[in-house]
Amino acid sequence: MAHILAPSAQWQMRLSNKVAAPVNPMTGKMWSSLVMKKKGTTKGASKFRVFAIKAENSTINRLDNLLNLDITPFTDKIIAEYIWIGGSGIDLRSKARTIEKPVEHPSELPKWNYDGSSTGQAPGEDSEVIIYPQAIFKDPFRGGNNILVICDAYTPAGEPIPTNKRYRAAQIFSDPKVTAEVPWYGIEQEYTLLQQNVKWPLGWPVGGYPGPQGPYYCGAGADKSFGRDISDAHYKACLYAGINVSGTNGEVMPGQWEYQVGPSVGIDAADHIWCSRYILERITEQAGVVLSLDPKPIEGDWNGAGCHTNYRHLDFLFTLSKQMLRLSETSYITKAVVCGCSTKSMREDGGFEVIKKAILNLSLRHKDHISAYGEGNERRLTGKHETASIDQFSWGVANRGASIRVGRDTEKKGKGYLEDRRPASNMDPYIVTSLLAETTLLWQPTLEAEALAAQKLALKV
Structure with a gap:
């Protein structure tokens, strides 16, 4: 969405006679985009600014000036x-x-x-x-x-x-067994942008549907990408705020976007997600667009919105942080940096066996996790559109249709991360991150239950 830019004192309005005396004069409800030209300059696109003006007065300009006031030279407050x-x-x-x-x-x-x-x-x-x-x-x-x-x-x-829910999460993350394992998280937050008056996805024809999914994921073009300005504004605002955003991309359903936060340690991951959601709410408010975290905003053959929560290999992240200085492929960066956490044991040699033990625990508490992973998630976890069935726990290497996905690189190196693909886009990150830590680090199943789960999941621990 274009910003309204007020001119500084050194700018002046240059209007032709036709503009000064139009056939249909502007009323108080009409707006015009006017080119602002810097005094004494005639060349260079950078010398121009565009702003909106109200015919009778410059109320918008004065309001914009006040909103942009820098008070630091005048007060410590x-x-x-x-x-x-x-x-x-x-x-x-x-x-x-x-x-x-x-x-x-x-x-x-x-x-x-x-x-x-x-x-x-x-x-x-x-x-x-x-x-x-x-x-x-x-x-x-x-x-x-x-x-x-x-x-x-x-x-x-x-x-x-x-x-x-933060209070309980803080208790779990302060447990000595949890702090010793230094749990790192990477969270993929998906969201949908809706037209304000009709609550229909941005870019969709009102009461109608766009073409089938396929060209929209990480797509570019006016017929494929809807809301990029909001996504980019949010990206920069989060980085300014100090939120550890690691990437963003357009999602499979048109009007749907994703950003990734992490790697972050413990409860910081949830604090960062909540603050990033607040910033997104404020940006969409300014843009006149409605933010939806509904896990299945449009019924039918359209992807839902999740909030995949990842453990990731720290050695991989350290190497990646150095490689990013040499990389320019956006799709690689946004998909690689997204995963942000592992426990200390998972990222050390032999960590794959620790991951499989964590998967056993997660399978035995599947219902507990599902009940805490977001309202309306049953409409999303159908076994279709890159999801597992809500009623069945599953895992797999490089399987995006499983409850828990293990990366191919993790299997190869024997250490790394796991990704929980069950959380909905409206999940509470305090609950999800702390529950993952509790289940994989603190909760102990009976030996009988563990053996039965291992047999069912074909896991050898």
């Missing part, structure tokens, strides 16, 4: 946007407050509160919910020293409220 998860467990809420000076750590920020009765998280007669700052990111919307603050929610007595 900053704006902190406190962000938390609402009552549905997937909706994001936020409000801003002034902080006296820049901060570097969440512990420097005060706790705050909000009206939980308005978010479905507290009764009206006792509606105060307390939010604790947990993670800080740079604010790409306000710039300067301003920040975005990821928070979790508690009662006034200090108890985590039911929708606070």
Whole structure:
């Protein structure tokens, strides 16, 4: 979506007589794109700027100037946007407050509160919910020293409220057995862009369908790629914020996109995903487009939207980080960097046997994971469109139709990663990342159950 750029003082408007006195004068509801030319220059495309102007006044210009004000030369105060998860467990809420000076750590920020009765998280007669700052990111919307603050929610007595899934995740990730294994995650967040008024995918004819899937995945062109400006704006905003985004690409269904976050250690992966979702919500808000994390936004022969969660070999990532300086193939980068985690044991020699043991544990807790992997996931996990059946656990090497996929490189080297392809696009990353750590590192099945699972899955551990 094109941005509205206000001219600085050194620019002037150059209009012909025809523009100054049009046959149909502009009204307050009409807009014109006008070329702005820098004083004293006649050449070079870089000398021009395009902006929108309202006929009667320059309200938009003045508003834009105020939004872009840099307050750092005039005050040490900053704006902190406190962000938390609402009552549905997937909706994001936020409000801003002034902080006296820049901060570097969440512990420097005060706790705050909000009206939980308005978010479905507290009764009206006792509606105060307390939010604790947990993670800080740079604010790409306000710039300067301003920040975005990821928070979790508690009662006034200090108890985590039911929708606070971060609290339990922090407990799991602080367990000595988990911290010793240094779990790294890479998460592929898929999403769909919808037209605001009709809630139909961006680029689709209203009430109709585009051509069949095939040309849209990583495609280019006005008839194949819809929403690239939003994807690119989000990509840059996340990097500015300090979110560890490793790539992005157009997905199989037109109007659907994906970005990848990681590698990130432990709970940081979930904090980064939640902040990246908030930034995406704000960008689509500005663009007048609706963000959907529905796992199956369009029924029929169309791909759903998932949030594949990966363990990845750290030696591979270190090598890749050096290779990226020499690579220019976007498709390779976005698909290779996406996977971001392994446990220490998985990435060492003999790690494939550890991975197979983790797969056994995951198979035995399949129902527990499915119940926590996102609402409406049964509409996506049908066994079609690169998914496994929701009712059956499966695994395979390089198999995108399995519950758990193991990379071909992992099999070859005998160490590496596993990818859980079951989580839906609307999953809670606090739940998914911590549940993976709990199941693979802390939970111990009975020997009998393990033996039966190994036989069923044809695994030798």
